[in-house]
Every structure is written in C-alpha cells, then in structure tokens.
Amino acid sequence: MISAGTLHVISTELTIGMFALSGVAFLLCLLEKGPDTKTSVAHWALIGGLAATPFAIITGVQAAPGEGIDNPLLANKLLLSMAATGLAIGLGIRWFTGAEINRIHSSIGMVTVGMILITAGMGGEFSRGETLLFFLPKDLVILFPIWASIVIMLCGLAMIGKSAIHRG
Amino acid sequence: MRVKVATVLLVLILSSTLSTANPGGEGDGIRSRDCAGSCHADSSSNGASTANITIQFQEHVYTGLLTEVTVTISDTETAYTSLIGVTLLINTNGAKDLPAYDGWEIVADHNGGTNNYVESTASSGNMEVSWTLRAPSTGTLTLYAAVQHGSPTGNIAMTGISSPFTIDVEPVPENLPRLETNWEPPATRELGEETTIILETTDVNSYLVEMRIGTQITPLEVTDDEFTIPAASKAGVVEWRAILSGEGPDQTTPWFRLIAEEPSWGVDETSLYMQGFAVLLLFAGMVLILPKSRKEETMKEYEQTSIVREMIDLSTPVASTGPPLPAGGLPPGWTMEQWEYYGHEYVDPNKGGLL
Structure with missing residues (x-):
C-alpha cells in the first residue's frame, strides 16, 4: 500500500517537472532564441503540468496532517495555484486558437510557472518548515467575502465571453 | 551567449x-x-x-x-x-x-x-x-x-x-489503585484556557495531584474528582501527575504533559474555494482578452489587394500585343491569349503561319 505522502511526491515531481520545462521554453520564446519547437514544448508542457496538477492537489490534501485548511500556507497555496491554473488555461486556449506568441504571452507563461514553483515551495515550507522564499508574506491570507468573489467571477466570465466573441 | x-x-x-x-x-x-x-x-x-x-x-x-x-x-x-x-x-x-x-x-x-x-x-x-x-x-x-x-x-x-x-x-495486582483502563489524559490546549480534568479511577480512595513547571512542583486542589490546571499565557508545557491511594499500594501516575498552543488557524472554506475559482476565471479571462495578434491586425489594415485588383480591372483596358485581328475575328479554336503570342505566325505564312 502506497501512502498518500508518497503519491504526493510522485505527482508533485511530475507537475513541477512539466512546469519547469515549460518555463525554460517560455524563456526561450521571450528571448526569441532556440529551436522552432520551443513554442510547442512550452505549451504542451504547460498543458501536461495542468493535467497533473489535480493529482498533486488531491494527494496533497490526503497527505496533510489535520483536517481541512487549518494553516495560512495551505490557503495561500490554494489561491496561488488557482491563479496560476487560470493563467495556464488562458495561455493554452490562446495558443490553440492561433494567437501570436509574443513577448507578453511568453512573459505570462513565465509568471505562471513562477507561481506554480512558489506554490510548491510553500508546500515544502509547510511540511519541512524551511524555505528560500522567507521574504514572502505567506502567513497573510487575503480573503474576500463571498459577494466579492461572485463579482470577480462575473468579471472573469465577462472577459472570457468577450474574448470568445472576438475570436468567433 | x-x-x-x-x-x-x-x-x-x-x-x-x-x-x-x-x-x-x-x-x-x-x-x-x-x-x-x-x-x-x-x-x-x-x-x-x-x-x-x-x-x-x-x-x-x-x-x-x-x-x-x-x-x-x-x-x-x-x-x-x-x-x-x-x-x-x-x-x-x-x-x-x-x-x-x-x-x-x-x-x-x-x-x-x-x-x-x-x-x-x-x-x-x-x-x-x-x-x-x-x-x-x-x-x-x-x-x-x-x-x-x-x-x-x-x-x-x-x-x-x-x-x-x-x-x-x-x-x-489485585486492589491496585489505578486509572481506568480507557481513560486518557488531554495532551494539548489553547492559550488562555483553563483545563479541568476529571480523573476516572479504580480501587482509589483518595488522590493528590501535582503540577510541575520546569522543576517547580505545585499541589493542585481536587474537588469531587476534578481539578483545574490554570490557563497558560504563553506557549509551553505543564506536567501533572496523580498519587493514587487505596487498599493496595500507593501508585504514582506518569508525568502527563499538557501543551499550550496558539489557537488553531481557521478559515471559511466555502469563501476560500469560491475565491479560488473566481481568481481562476479572472486570470484566464485576463489572458484571453489580450489582442490575438498585433501583426495580424496590421496585416489586415494594409491588406488592399482586392481593392487594387478591382481598380485595375475597371479602369485599365488590357492592351493587345498581338497583330490586328482578321476581319472575321479570332480564327476558330484560338483564344485571345494564343493570338497575342502566335497571331503573327497566323498572319505571315513565311514564318510558319497558315495564311
């Protein structure tokens, strides 16, 4: 029987590896260097990382001691990973619909990867109590009321809808 | 590089x-x-x-x-x-x-x-x-x-x-004063919280309770099998033990550790999950709303080929470069393009033409 902790290590390494590869490829896109395949590598690795992320989250929740989200690090991990997932989904759709991979697109790709790596780093701090990102205010959780979340959600949907019309 | x-x-x-x-x-x-x-x-x-x-x-x-x-x-x-x-x-x-x-x-x-x-x-x-x-x-x-x-x-x-x-x-041993088999001491508590403990015992007539902080041991008052450990003002450990007396030999329990901790952190998980989903949609929307391609729009702006072609078709008659057409028009089976290139041969038989 494999413990949730071991499965979490496997799924996390898979996720982080793919995102790291994507980050390097996005860097090459930004610098306009390297082989022509860098764009495909950046996006396919990003999509692979996205696909592996749910496994990392589920096993992480099962492996965490205690019940529920009882630590500000876990809350910030959730918010940061959701934000990065949103960026990654946006980048993937943009690429699939044939958008130009310009510097803005590549920069957002690198920011996405950076957010995922910070999320992983926070997991290390949660389990081992040590981090290189000690300067980040990870104990501070900015929590909106539900109505504010609904407003943000509607704004997001409106932007997605508008972009769909432009693409249509 | x-x-x-x-x-x-x-x-x-x-x-x-x-x-x-x-x-x-x-x-x-x-x-x-x-x-x-x-x-x-x-x-x-x-x-x-x-x-x-x-x-x-x-x-x-x-x-x-x-x-x-x-x-x-x-x-x-x-x-x-x-x-x-x-x-x-x-x-x-x-x-x-x-x-x-x-x-x-x-x-x-x-x-x-x-x-x-x-x-x-x-x-x-x-x-x-x-x-x-x-x-x-x-x-x-x-x-x-x-x-x-x-x-x-x-x-x-x-x-x-x-x-x-x-x-x-x-x-x-028979008649040994002891704690109940299933009784377990509390191990943790929050800061600022008194802890009242009810001992469950077997073959015990009376008992004393002692509290230890560092090396200092203080007796605690027991009333109706209950005693209270004072609240802690900062995170740390107090230890306590009971000395049980009865018909059998007196027994002293282990030093039980009671750890005072900061109150646990909590969050409304529904709000948090909703905010997470909202953030996902917002960031996805922010990326998708970016212009699809500046290069493509610029290309569209300067793409005037069809208009130019229409203007050429309407205003400029196509000049024929071949010889004048015969009185009956193009010979049977000839196109205008063929006439432009090979018409002079048709007109001049010395150059391989038919007339």
Whole structure:
C-alpha cells in the first residue's frame, strides 16, 4: 500500500517537472532564441503540468496532517495555484486558437510557472518548515467575502465571453 | 551567449554544497528506523552519531495501564538548528519496528501527538523527550531509542541507536489503585484556557495531584474528582501527575504533559474555494482578452489587394500585343491569349503561319 505522502511526491515531481520545462521554453520564446519547437514544448508542457496538477492537489490534501485548511500556507497555496491554473488555461486556449506568441504571452507563461514553483515551495515550507522564499508574506491570507468573489467571477466570465466573441 | 550561459550554470553547480540531511527536520510522524530517503538521504550515506542515548521507565509497568518512557540524549553534535529527531522502536531491523507491533499504544508523545518519531531542539547537545504509553499484555519486551540529526558541517546526516532496554510488563495486582483502563489524559490546549480534568479511577480512595513547571512542583486542589490546571499565557508545557491511594499500594501516575498552543488557524472554506475559482476565471479571462495578434491586425489594415485588383480591372483596358485581328475575328479554336503570342505566325505564312 502506497501512502498518500508518497503519491504526493510522485505527482508533485511530475507537475513541477512539466512546469519547469515549460518555463525554460517560455524563456526561450521571450528571448526569441532556440529551436522552432520551443513554442510547442512550452505549451504542451504547460498543458501536461495542468493535467497533473489535480493529482498533486488531491494527494496533497490526503497527505496533510489535520483536517481541512487549518494553516495560512495551505490557503495561500490554494489561491496561488488557482491563479496560476487560470493563467495556464488562458495561455493554452490562446495558443490553440492561433494567437501570436509574443513577448507578453511568453512573459505570462513565465509568471505562471513562477507561481506554480512558489506554490510548491510553500508546500515544502509547510511540511519541512524551511524555505528560500522567507521574504514572502505567506502567513497573510487575503480573503474576500463571498459577494466579492461572485463579482470577480462575473468579471472573469465577462472577459472570457468577450474574448470568445472576438475570436468567433 | 552559449559560453556565458554554460559558465553561469557551472558557477551555480560548483557553488552548491553537498548535504544529505534535512536540517529543518521532517516533522513528527510514525516512522521506522530505516526511513532512508523519506527523511534523510540513503541510509548508507549516514554518519554515526556521537550521542549517548538512555531510556528510563517507571519501576513497575502494568499491563493495560499508562506508563512513561523518557529518553535522555546527551553529547550530541548537531547542525546549527540543534534539531534532533528521536524514534521509539522495538528492534533494530529497520522494518516492523514500531512499538505498536509489540502492542504498545502511544497515548501522547513529547509534542502532544501520538507519534513514535518526534523532533525537538537540543540545548548544548542535550535533550530529554518522553512518551506516555499504554503497556501491552504481560511479558518481557525490548525498546530502543534512535536519533537522527544533522552535523555541525551540515554535509551529512547522523544516526544512532541506544542499547536495548528490557521491560517486564506485569499483570495488574489485585486492589491496585489505578486509572481506568480507557481513560486518557488531554495532551494539548489553547492559550488562555483553563483545563479541568476529571480523573476516572479504580480501587482509589483518595488522590493528590501535582503540577510541575520546569522543576517547580505545585499541589493542585481536587474537588469531587476534578481539578483545574490554570490557563497558560504563553506557549509551553505543564506536567501533572496523580498519587493514587487505596487498599493496595500507593501508585504514582506518569508525568502527563499538557501543551499550550496558539489557537488553531481557521478559515471559511466555502469563501476560500469560491475565491479560488473566481481568481481562476479572472486570470484566464485576463489572458484571453489580450489582442490575438498585433501583426495580424496590421496585416489586415494594409491588406488592399482586392481593392487594387478591382481598380485595375475597371479602369485599365488590357492592351493587345498581338497583330490586328482578321476581319472575321479570332480564327476558330484560338483564344485571345494564343493570338497575342502566335497571331503573327497566323498572319505571315513565311514564318510558319497558315495564311
């Protein structure tokens, strides 16, 4: 029987590896260097990382001691990973619909990867109590009321809808 | 450029230090001795700890009753964190070595949990950790204490294990004043919270309760089998024990540790999940709303080919470059294009034409 902790290590390494590869490829896109395949590598690795992320989250929740989200690090991990997932989904759709991979697109790709790596780093701090990102205010959780979340959600949907019309 | 990148990578690699330990520890848990890569590097790369490890038990250990085991560690050369991990084990095999395999139940560990592996900070290389255990059925059993810690140079994980400690678990004598078999002491509480404890006992006529903070021991007042431990103003540990009297010989319980902690952190999970989903949609929308392609729009702006073609078709008659057409028009089977190129041959037979 494999413990949730071991499965979490496997799924996390898979996720982080793919995102790291994507980050390097996005860097090459930004610098306009390297082989022509860098764009495909950046996006396919990003999509692979996205696909592996749910496994990392589920096993992480099962492996965490205690019940529920009882630590500000876990809350910030959730918010940061959701934000990065949103960026990654946006980048993937943009690429699939044939958008130009310009510097803005590549920069957002690198920011996405950076957010995922910070999320992983926070997991290390949660389990081992040590981090290189000690300067980040990870104990501070900015929590909106539900109505504010609904407003943000509607704004997001409106932007997605508008972009769909432009693409249509 | 490639040389510069390679140089930077090489400098980064060469500037890193080799370390096989986790100086920040791994956190308490239920672990075998040979935790290998899960908490340190491969066990074959570990160094031998210089720590002296001793185990102390109460004089009598009765089956099914609570008892205390204290592990004393001294002369340890730790990493800069002074963190030492201590594991309570039943053998040195590295597998099937948890106390539970011999029937021991860990009621409370040194840090208020129920783990056989705990981490704590040593002072000048010395440390003492204790567990409250419920003894298994009668017999002669063995316990070991193992340590894991970093080294002063930080480049290797150190491990060590004590000599075996043998315990005779005795049957409970008749009329022995004791705590109820299923009774368990509280292990943790929040700051600023008084703790009222109701003791459940068997064959006990009266008892005294003592509280210990550091080395200072204070008696506590017992009323109707209840006593109260005062609230703690800062995080720390108080210990207490009961001296039970009855028809049988007096019994003293182990020192039970009561750990005062900061109030646990909580959050409305519904709000958090909704905010997470909202953030996902917002960020996805922000990316999708970016212009699809400036280059493409610029191309569209200057793409006037069709208009130019229309203008040419309407305003400029196509000049014929061939000879004048015969009176009857184009010969049968000829096109205008053929006439332009080969019409002169049709008109002049000396040049291969037909007329």
